[in-house]
Amino acid sequence: MAENVADEVRGFNLRTGLSIYYLIKTNNLDGIRSHLDPLTLHDRQLIVCQIFFDKTLLGFACELGFRDIVKYLLDECEADISERYFHNTWLSSLRVSVNKLDFSILTFLIRRGACAADTRETIQCADYVLKNEYFSLYIILSTYTNAVESMKDIPRLPILNYLVASENVKHTEFYFRASASGEIDSIKTLLPDCINPRVSNDSEENALCLAILNGKKNAEHCLLNYRVFHLKDYVRALELCGAKFIVFQSKFEKGFQCWRKALRIRTENFFGVSDKFEKLQTRLGFEFRSEAELDLLKGHDADIYIQALIVFIRLLSPSGEPLRDAFVIVSQHPVFHNDFYRTIKILAVFEEFPHLPHYGRVSSLRKALEYFGMFLHRHFYCDPSDMGELSHKLKRLINSMKKFKWDELLSCQKEFYRIVYIRLLKRVLLFLTALSKFEQPIHDMVNCKYISDIMTWHSNPYPTTLLHISLDKRADVSVISFIVDCSDDVSCKDNLGNTPLHIVLFRPTDDPDLLRLINLLTDAGGNIYATNILGVSPFVMLKDKGIIKSC
Template sequence: MWISTKLDQTSHIDQCFNELITECRLSAPGARLSYSIRNKLERLSKEERKVIVSRVKEGCTPLFVSCKKGNVEIVDYLITECHSDVEQKGVYEVPDDRSIHYVTPLWCAAVAGKLAVVKCLVKHGANVNSVSDTGSTPVRSACFMTHLDIVTYLVDNGANILKPNYNGGTCLINSVQSVPLCEFLLKHGADVNAQDIQFKTALHYAIQEHRFETTKLLLDNGADPYIKSRYGDDALQTACLKGATQIFEYLIKNVNYSRARIAEAYELMGSTFLDEHYDLQAALQNWRKALTIRIEDPTLSKPNNVVPKAAYLNAFEFETHEQLDNLSMDLDAMRIQSLIICERILGALHKDVIFRLMFRGAAYADGLQYQRCIDLWRYALDLRIQKDSLLHSETCFAAQALVRLYLDLQEKHSNGVLREELKFDDVFHTVKLLVEEFPKAMRLLKVRPIFKRQQDNFDKILKVLTHLFYVLNVIPKTMKQTEETKQLINAINLMNARNSCGDTLLHLVVSKANTMKSNTFIEDPHTVIFPDPRVCQLLLECDFNVDAFNNVGSTALHIACTRNNFNQDVVNHLLIYGTHIDRRNVSGQQPHKMLKSITESTVNPLKYMSLKCLAAHKISELHIPYIGQIPVSLEQFIAIH
């Protein structure tokens, strides 16, 4: 009887909760709970009501749902009559950017713009400085949504406008889209020069969003235009890179810049107009202004700090109006000039320089000018490695983009679509560039704790490398180039590079799972390349250990003997080079038994089992004691059988 009563009570509570959460979700803004559900709730004890309103469905409590919808009467009822916890967090999806946050009801109401609910929650003791999972306070997030009335109320009730989120974003940074909001924050003590994790101030964000009035307001209130972001961009440079013409003109008129700096600004602005807005006339206009400034003062000649290189067709930067006029009729030459200008002013390792190299290369690839793209992307990859190391996501992206370009060109050439041929030197030096960074990357991966993103990126680089092996193997080569390829692969072998699963490069080239996802530059995914018997044989010829095993004790043969990966030629190559066909992995799987389930297999296992193997297998099968009774060198041999 007691059990039955308990079950009935639980069922009743479940029913009440389901009715309550449904009504909260479906009720119109400004509505109150129906008499029916209030009657049911009020018949329950205080503890039972609290249990009901504390329950969560799809990440939200009834209170949280009501706060989001702005139903202030329901919110007040749930707190006063059902004792809802005003700090119990729920899941909130911001409508503008679809980001998901784990926040308090007050944060939810503040972002949703529900002032009446905000007032109700604060009246009932909600913490105005509580933080979300990203460290954002309700007032900071209300600033992002430009709810000035809510920001005002929260500040009046003790909200801290100086408290940033975990990325250093302040209320003022979040408010640059609203001049009145910025004025309010500045009057209430906001730090106009506070910097976030990227060392950017509110002024940086106002400029990059082309907020002219906000920019003037911030400068009038002491914003420092000389503060640089982590990328080295101050206010003027940000305006140039973002093409904020009105702000640019205001800065050079109202901030004390040298003539050399103004000349550089015009040059950079011209590059932005050409690269970002495809406006050749605006680019020429800005570059001519810069030339005029430099010609008027001979001490302001351009510093020749960009060495001519293949990526820029070994071009030099123009220095006179005549040279610029001669270039103006050649759009491609103008784009090269733009890249040279950006590198001279920003430095080769600036993120915008690398981005523009990748973007311009993509445009060449779209026009089937593959060699021009290769030259730019090889240079971009080199710069990315210098800037961020092999383990960075952007480095990984650049490497994947380049190898996919090689694959695409090779495929089109072999199918007769393009006459252009892939050059051995391009692929060879790409492999060399990556491999030279392996020792450093592998040292970093030994440091604990290992960051998952870095390990994942190294895994991707290993996949990139195997695809480069494939390309090197299929393109025509001289005898000298073939020997150079094998020497390089031998050097890689000595490093014993492995992915997070312990797989060697030999494991990867026999696995169908070794693929690369498509990227934004080359959309059509290539067919699966691996397993590839030719690359497998190449690695074996370069002395890769055929019996190397991964974290689960599987050799390359174990991988090759699965139904999904089976390729007869691959299996034959591995067996010819002496791999154990009867070696057990951690799961007890043996390749010769795995092959039995593959009807296409023509392998005769006995051909690859020695008497020594059979004896070891029998000792293991019969559980004959052998530890300490045979040479130590044989103990491991028996153990793997």
């Protein structure tokens, strides 16, 4: 008799539970109440703890996202919140809601003690969220923190400790994303315990920079109000972001807004504005003292890019990728296409960078010269059969070589400047050689004044002259003769003290042009007694070659 009663109860529970399953599927809370409310709490518990189609009723309601039904099952039927069975896997209702990213039910379960009920399952949920890079982790953390404060009898779950200890957790990435997207609650949750708030990413951007670059004012204020960053940090971030807006995004107005704000903060707080060295010590980027000085840059794109690079040089790591990338972008920018002076100055700074592993054994000097070679080819390549284009490009090239600018550059005693100057002279010689192939005399195609202007640059700090280059490179005699005609002093010396006659006499005795070139130079006033830094004169070299009488 007792067995029959037990079978009837089990059958009733099974039928009622199956009815509840289908009522959950249709989100019919009233129908569920009509079945369960007349029963005792114990009977309701027996019914809702059953498993149908490999799911608990609570887990099924969580899967479908029906919060009112979840609430009814927990509050009025006392369903087991820690029950772990779902689709033949040991998943709790909490994990189901995490998988579905249902924040409403996730929050509700946490407040009902789901975390405290099963610590291990909660940690597995956090691990799942982290591996899949879901922001729901922030909801778990912030909501659970609030819940624990109001539930003193529930032990605190060490999710924060788990975050710090786990080797697979990249919580700084979430911090950066929260700052970039303006997730204030997430930032507040992570700041106290999880991360070093001043940490930077691979682009040398900290959380404050990311907030500025993405226009998240609320994140800026949050980070500043938490006193994670000081005013000097804020100024540094504004100046760096202003430069990034200009160089990497070509957003001049946004860049200037950042710089103006930084300048106002610096001025109002009296730091980094009185002395250049103080600016460097405080790691601030530019040197402007007022917004009026800053506004003078407007309309001068080249100067703006140069200033942005100065900011990068002061604020970024000298061996880092962001600084190298900035230099490459700026050096190839159209604004510098016809501006040798600024482009060369940019690449000269590039020369000073230590080379990184992915560049192999290529030195920074060589890399800078490679970029200059590309610049030179891009802007001064022309069809050698087009006489008009050759003449035009030669004139442009010589006009780009201003003496007062090269006096300043070469005075720096940088190897890069010396090599670049020599390469420019070689490019001039290349144009003259191409023009000499035409039937028309070079004198008719090239104004001698252009050549004579650069031929006067033969004293310190200039390393050599066009005449020296033409003789050393064995240019055609007609080209050398033209250069000699344009020269005021054919006894000019290079940085080793050699005159053009020295260069000619380095040739072997059987050179067919040797005597012709000696006569050309001596007839033009070449001094055979001028000595180089070794004290050797052309006269001595002529005697050694046995051709002194031929002069």
